[in-house]
Amino acid sequence: DQQVKQNSPSLSVQEGRISILNCDYTNSMFDYFLWYKKYPAEGPTFLISISSIKDKNEDGRFTVFLNKSAKHLSLHIVPSQPGDSAVYFCAASGVQGAQKLVFGQGTRLTINP
């Protein structure tokens, strides 16, 4: 039962353009949604998050959008830079106060010069 899904295994974007990563979830009880970034041979690192009571959160070049009716969230990176090349995981938590994060499969983002 995959509660959090990232349907695109990979994405290639030109440097300077916008990168849009997508994520769908099935459990309407999630309270928080997060994005993590992972480089090879390192652990995932926290990038940005959003509460279920909001529909947008922005932090510099990164913006996360939440559409609760569609059970969909997206991460926008503008402008994309070569250092953004990594695997991005979306995650969700908070069902009945649970502390655990449920992760999607990840999307490998490649920024081309």
Add this chain to the structure above:
Amino acid sequence: DAGVIQSPRHEVTEMGQEVTLRCKPISGHNSLFWYRQTMMRGLELLIYFNNNVPIDDSGMPEDRFSAKMPNASFSTLKIQPSEPRDSAVYFCASSIRTGLYGYTFGSGTRLTVV
């Protein structure tokens, strides 16, 4: 703050052997999580502890896997006996309050069972 410390970074073992992975969480964090990353299943939660007590072990694949947290600064994940399908990267993470802040991961242990 040294972050979450995992050891060893790499482990190669023969099928049937016992494997022990170790984790030191960030001081003051009261929740600890063990995840496994594979190509097929992505990042899957194996078990997590809150205040050293196991809260949810529903992700532990089978009885060959066990985890302990004897104190607030140390946890182990043991596989006995190991099998080739256990080959994966195992991550430990800790948090003080997951919510909007998520948790901090260690660098992982890459396990290869031959």
